[in-house]
Amino acid sequence: xxxxxxxxxxxxxxxxxxxxxxxxxxxxxxxxxxxxxxxxxxxxxxxxxxxxxxxxxxxxxxxxxxxxxxxxxxxxxxxxxxxxxxxxxxxxxxxxxxxxxxxxxxxxxxxxxxxxxxxxxxxxxxxxxxxxxxxxxxxxxxxxxxxxxxxxxxxxxxxxxxxxxxxxxxxxxxxxxxxxxxxxxxxxxxxxxxxxxxxxxxxxxxxxxxxxxxxxxxxxxxxxxxxxxxxxxxxxxxxxxxxxxxxxxxxxxxxxxxxxxxxxxxxxxxxxxxxxxxxxxxxxxxxxxxxxxxxxxxxxxxxxxxxxxxxxxxxxxxxxxxxxxxxxxxxxxxxxxxxxxxxxxxxxxxxxxxxxxxxxxxxxxxxxxxxxxxxxxxxxxxxxxxxxxxxxxxxxxxxxxxxxxxxxxxxxxxxxxxxxxxxxxxxxxxxxxxxxxxxxxxxxxxxxxxxxxxxxxxxxxxxxxxxxxxxxxxxxxxxxxxxxxxxxxxxxxxxxxxxxxxxxxxxxxxxxxxxxxxxxxxxxxxxxxxxxxxxxxxxxxxxxxxxxxxxxxxxxxxxxxxxxxxxxxxxxxxxxxxxxxxxxxxxx
Numbered sequence: 001x002x003x004x005x006x007x008x009x010x011x012x013x014x015x016x017x018x019x020x021x022x023x024x025x026x027x028x029x030x031x032x033x034x035x036x037x038x039x040x041x042x043x044x045x046x047x048x049x050x051x052x053x054x055x056x057x058x059x060x061x062x063x064x065x066x067x068x069x070x071x072x073x074x075x076x077x078x079x080x081x082x083x084x085x086x087x088x089x090x091x092x093x094x095x096x097x098x099x100x101x102x103x104x105x106x107x108x109x110x111x112x113x114x115x116x117x118x119x120x121x122x123x124x125x126x127x128x129x130x131x132x133x134x135x136x137x138x139x140x141x142x143x144x145x146x147x148x149x150x151x152x153x154x155x156x157x158x159x160x161x162x163x164x165x166x167x168x169x170x171x172x173x174x175x176x177x178x179x180x181x182x183x184x185x186x187x188x189x190x191x192x193x194x195x196x197x198x199x200x201x202x203x204x205x206x207x208x209x210x211x212x213x214x215x216x217x218x219x220x221x222x223x224x225x226x227x228x229x230x231x232x233x234x235x236x237x238x239x240x241x242x243x244x245x246x247x248x249x250x251x252x253x254x255x256x257x258x259x260x261x262x263x264x265x266x267x268x269x270x271x272x273x274x275x276x277x278x279x280x281x282x283x284x285x286x287x288x289x290x291x292x293x294x295x296x297x298x299x300x301x302x303x304x305x306x307x308x309x310x311x312x313x314x315x316x317x318x319x320x321x322x323x324x325x326x327x328x329x330x331x332x333x334x335x336x337x338x339x340x341x342x343x344x345x346x347x348x349x350x351x352x353x354x355x356x357x358x359x360x361x362x363x364x365x366x367x368x369x370x371x372x373x374x375x376x377x378x379x380x381x382x383x384x385x386x387x388x389x390x391x392x393x394x395x396x397x398x399x400x401x402x403x404x405x406x407x408x409x410x411x412x413x414x415x416x417x418x419x420x421x422x423x424x425x426x427x428x429x430x431x432x433x434x435x436x437x438x439x440x441x442x443x444x445x446x447x448x449x450x451x452x453x454x455x456x457x458x459x460x461x462x463x464x465x466x467x468x469x470x471x472x473x474x475x476x477x478x479x480x481x482x483x484x485x486x487x488x489x490x491x492x493x494x495x496x497x498x499x500x501x502x503x504x505x506x507x508x509x510x511x512x513x514x515x516x517x518x519x520x521x522x523x524x525x526x527x528x529x530x531x532x533x534x535x536x537x538x539x540x541x542x543x544x545x546x547x548x549x550x551x552x553x554x555x556x557x558x559x560x561x562x563x564x565x566x567x568x569x570x571x572x573x574x575x576x577x578x579x580x581x582x583x584x585x586x587x588x
Contacts, residue, residue, distance in 0.1 A: 014059060014088060016051030022248055023082060023220075025229070026051050037236060039179070040227035045072055055083075062089050069099045075226075077219035078249075103222050107153055107184075109214045111136035114242065115154075116203040116268050116370045117194040118286075119412050121445045127417050128401065129264040129370065130194070131239045132156035134187055134204065135218075146284070150188040155221060157182050157238045159231040170441075173233040180231035180241065182224055191284070197332055199288035203370055205271060206280040209250060216249040234400075234419065235260070239267035252277060259377060261419070263400055268371045283366040291325040294362045295452065298322060307451055309345060311352065318360035320353045326452065373410035374563040375587040376400045380423075382568065382583025388473070391428040394436065394581060396421070404444065404523050405531045405557040406587075407566070414486070414493040414523050416444035416459070425466075435475060439463040446495060446523075448488035457486040457495055467503060468574060469546060470513045476505030482519055495521040499537045514542040529559040549575040563587055 024043075026034040034051050036043065046057035058079060061072040073080045074097035084091045113134040120126035133155040139148055159178035163169055172178050194200040209217070224245070231237060240255070240262045247254040257270040271277050285293075295303060297318060305315065306323045327335055327346045334342040380396035399420040402411050421439040426432070444459035461480040466473045484497015499519035504512050517539040524532045533555050540548040555570035564587055572579045 013052060014055050016055045020055055020079075020082060021051050022244075023079060024051065024054055025224075025244070037229050038224075038227045039230060042075075043223075043227040045076075059083060059088055067092070067095050067097070069097060071097075073097065074100050076223050078216055078223060081216070081219065100222060104215075104218055107135055107218050107221075108138065109135035109153070109218065110138045111206060112209050112214055112217065113204045113206045114246070114268065114271060115190070116205070116264065117190075117198075118201040118203070118370065119417075120194075120198045120200050121412060121415060121417075121443075121447070122198075126198070126200075127443065128233075130156075130158075130200075131242055131264045131267055132190065133242060134190075135214075150186075150191060152187040154185050154187045154190040155182065155242075156185070156190070157241045159233075159237075160228070170233075173231070176230040176232045176236075178231045179228040180236070180238075181228055182221065182241075184221075184225065194286075195284060196287045196328070199286045199329070201286050201289055201367070202284040203268075204282045204284065205268060205278050206282070207246070207271070208277055208279045213249050217245065220245055220249060235262050237262055237264075239264040243267045243270060246271070250277075261376075261400055263376050265370050265373055266376060272371050281369065285364045285366075287325060287329050289364060290362065291322065291329050291452075293364045294318065294322045294325060294360070297362065303451065311349065316360075317353070317356050317358050320349055320356070321360045321362075324349050324353065330452075368410040370410050372563075374402070374407045376402075378406075378585055378587050380568070380583060380585045382581045384579060384581035384583075386579035387577050388468070389425070389427050389430075393426040393428065394423060394583065395426065396423045396585075398422075404446075405533055405555060405566075405568075407559055407563055408525055408528070408531070409563075413525070414446040414488075416442060418442035418461075421463075434466070434473075435464075437463065437465040446486045446493055448493065449485045450488075456483060457497065458483045467505060467508065467513070468577065469541065469549065470503075470509060470544060471505065471507045474505055474507035476503045476508060476513075478503045484519070491525040493521075493523045495519075495523075499539065501539075510544065513544060515539045516542060517548070529562075530556070532556045551575075557585075560584070 021034065025037045027037060029035050036049060044054060045061055046053040058072055058076070062083065064071070067073055073092065073095055077100060083089045113136065115132050115134050117130040117132070119129050134149070135153040135155060136149070137152050139151055141148065157180055159173060160181050161169060161178060163172070191202070195202055229236065229241065243254050243258070246252070252274050254270050254274065257273055258266055295306070298306065302316065302319055306319050306326065309323065324346060327342055327349070331342040334340040335346045337343055377400065378398040380394065382394040382396070384392050384394055386392070398418065401417045401419060403416045403418060404414050418439055419441055421442065422435070423437040425434050425436040427434070439461055440463045442461035442463070446457045447453070447455040449455065459480070459482050464475055464477050467476045479502045480500070482497050482499045484495055486493055486495045497519055499515070499517055501515035502512070503515070517537055519535065519537040522534045526532065535553040537551045538548060539551055550573060552573040553570070554572070555568060558567045559565070560567055566585045568581070568583055568585055570581045
């Protein structure tokens with residue numbers, strides 16, 4: 001009988017359908033052939049690793065006894081459900097899968113939320129934000145909802161980084177040099193990591209899922225959790241796989257809503273665009289957001305006393321609460337080290353706080369939801385005039401993400417994260433189209449210098465541009481870096497620092513140019529619809545036969561239709577040459 005079964009199985013093949021292909025994360029390559037994104041052998045049953053061979057190998061292995069943790073039924077429970085649903089196999093009532101059963105009993109979700117962790121500009125891999133799943137447990141209501149949710153489970157997908165070198169980290173992240181792995185941790189770990197240690201607000205989007213869909217989700221997490229997938233920062237990242245898994249178990253159209261590049265907030269927009277999928281949204285402020293809200297209620301004298309850390313009995317309860325949060329925020333590692341002076345100082349304040357019965361209430365107004373940010377891509381069409389090229393038209397395409405003058409809602413103020421920004425210039429008189437500028441990546445981090453925090457501000461970029469000082473508008477490779485301090489006054493930010501450019505080009509006299517000098521930048525948000533930015537630099541060129549020169553860039557931006565169209569007017573001065581542009585940006 002076993003021989004006849006094997007003969008029948010080998011002589012008859014089943015054809016994989018779209019559901020099976022999606023279930024094993026197959027995709028078509030450039031040659032039209034399917035390959036799975038998983039790079040783990042334990043994710044497959046066949047040697048060929050094609051949709052049809054996987055289906056047939058799985059069906060053959062399905063009948064092999066005994067059934068234990070290494071059996072395909074135990075390793076791939078959602079695939080098992082698929083072949084039973086398709087009536088390829090009959091459901092086996094009694095199976096022995098102790099590891100799988102323990103996993104399912106541990107999770108047993110009664111609700112699922114997609115969590116967005118806000119932008120963390122201090123880490124290259126987190127500047128676009130992060131998403132992960134929260135699986136809610138069926139727990140007794142013995143505390144507040146915010147306290148109970150800490151006992152839920154967090155499911156994340158992230159790169160398994162193997163280097164601390166920022167440049168190598170970026171290269172490996174963009175080229176799939178890291179393996180991505182799924183992780184299961186208590187939700188309070190995620191809160192500690194993102195909310196407290198990295199000062200990132202958390203937004204919870206509660207999903208409308210049935211009990212069956214949640215059970216399927218747990219089964220598929222079991223399948224992928226034992227495997228790895230190549231991790232790409234801008235495509236197959238945390239958001240891609242989380243969204244794809246949700247699509248598999250809910251049969252909703254989610255991934256197709258995404259652009260070719262996968263930015264975490266776009267996955268939030270995708271679930272919001274699916275009618276009825278999101279049933280509730282909640283906000284958990286970071287420790288820093290809580291502290292700043294509490295500190296803003298103190299008088300200047302009270303703030304100075306808190307900052308001094310010199311306690312006396314005249315302190316208000318609100319000051320004690322503020323200083324405890326300040327120590328936890330400023331010295332997160334030290335306050336958990338019993339040998340540290342900050343641990344002893346915090347313990348002293350906690351002891352004093354326990355003697356006071358009154359509460360200090362702080363109201364934290366949620367900022368704009370992350371899904372309300374403007375679309376990540378932008379196209380531009382501008383008319384211009386300069387003294388060298390005369391009349392011209394600028395065509396611009398930016399793939400992601402935002403600059404300081406884009407609509408400010410739901411993004412870090414005054415900062416910039418750009419990926420692939422390309423600008424071309426059509427010279428009307430010469431009827432010539434030239435690449436004007438290419439920014440592969442551009443980041444501007446403007447963290448205000450305050451009483452409580454004294455960070456540096458900086459910007460960096462890597463790309464190419466037209467050089468007009470050391471050669472006649474030749475295209476050169478360029479790396480930019482500035483470093484300084486920022487001061488915020490209401491809706492205005494002043495930055496001062498050192499500006500440097502390093503350029504390389506074959507048409508330059510020495511083949512390179514190093515530009516260095518002081519720079520000042522003023523960015524103003526005059527209203528929700530109108531913004532301006534002024535940059536002034538005085539630059540010298542090292543080891544070149546050229547005079548120092550002024551560089552000025554001024555731009556104003558007016559939103560014509562929120563998150564869709566913006567009007568831009570700019571004026572630039574480079575040494576003795578001036579340039580003016582007027583045009584429209586379209587966000588999509």
